Amino acid sequence: MKFAIALFSAPHAPSSRRALRFAEAVLAGGHEIVRVFFYQDGVYSAASTPVTPQDEWDTAAAWSALVRDHQLDGVVCIAAALRRGVLNDEEAQRYERDAASLAKPWELSGLGQLHEATQLADRLVCFGGP
Amino acid sequence: MATLHMLSHSPFSDSRLVSCLRLLGPGDGLLLTGDATYALQPGSAQLQALGLMPDTIALFALEEDLQARAIAAPPRVQVVDYPAFVELCATFAKVNSWL
Numbered sequence: 375m376k377f378a379i380a381l382f383s384a385p386h387a388p389s390s391r392r393a394l395r396f397a398e399a400v401l402a403g404g405h406e407i408v409r410v411f412f413y414q415d416g417v418y419s420a421a422s423t424p425v426t427p428q429d430e431w432d433t434a435a436a437w438s439a440l441v442r443d444h445q446l447d448g449v450v451c452i453a454a455a456l457r458r459g460v461l462n463d464e465e466a467q468r469y470e471r472d473a474a475s476l477a478k479p480w481e482l483s484g485l486g487q488l489h490e491a492t493q494l495a496d497r498l499v500c501f502g503g504p
Numbered sequence: 505m506a507t508l509h510m511l512s513h514s515p516f517s518d519s520r521l522v523s524c525l526r527l528l529g530p531g532d533g534l535l536l537t538g539d540a541t542y543a544l545q546p547g548s549a550q551l552q553a554l555g556l557m558p559d560t561i562a563l564f565a566l567e568e569d570l571q572a573r574a575i576a577a578p579p580r581v582q583v584v585d586y587p588a589f590v591e592l593c594a595t596f597a598k599v600n601s602w603l
Contacts, residue, residue, distance in 0.1 A: 375594045377590075377593070382603055388512075388538050389512055389537075389538060392512075392537060392538070392566075395568075395586050396586060396589060396590065398586070399586035399587050399589065399590045400590050402587065403587055403590050403591070405590065405594075496594075497593050497594065497598075497599055498599065499510075499593055499599050499601070500599075500601040500603060501601065502512075502601065502603035503512045503513055503538075503602070503603050504512055504513060504514075504538050504539050
């Protein structure tokens with residue numbers, strides 16, 4: 375079965391951990407993830423700049439590893455990302471910011487990618503809130 | 505069309521659970537995750553409300569969230585781990601998250 379997974383909450387929210395555990399279980403169960411889409415505060419989980427204390431769990435790193443290791447289509451809403459300072463090289467240049475801060479495996483794109491993912495997938499599962 | 509409703513907010517701090525219970529139809533399911541598992545607190549009005557739901561509505565709770573809160577699920581509620589959570593999503597035609 376094909377899943378699309380959308381994350382709306384910041385890395386510190388338990389729901390972002392649930393989304394990650396769910397995504398891992400989807401793949402372990404032999405299903406396919408057509409796209410992971412980060413929206414609203416979920417875009418913080420695709421930022422490369424935050425530094426997590428060593429004794430704490432690094433949600434963003436875990437997401438990056440999952441996307442990289444399984445070559446998933448990881449998409450971050452560009453409008454949500456720009457207003458939160460999560461920029462790729464192209465956007466950093468366009469808006470004359472000092473540095474890019476989008477982690478490697480992620481792509482910035484529009485909300486249309488979420489819509490398309492729901493059309494491609496059998497199920498859309500959204501995670502947000504606490 | 506059977507829908508799995510997924511809640512994560514505490515039923516003691518907002519009205520999502522109450523609104524959701526009103527919407528559930530025959531064949532639908534309710535999955536309690538995160539703070540929503542507090543709805544299973546013994547002696548609470550929320551647990552009583554869940555107990556009054558017809559048998560055609562399946563109730564589920566995420567295992568790790570129950571464990572984290574030391575809440576025991578009543579017999580009516582099926583406890584699921586992540587693999588079972590995934591299969592639940594496949595069983596129901598739609599998944600509706602109460603964000």
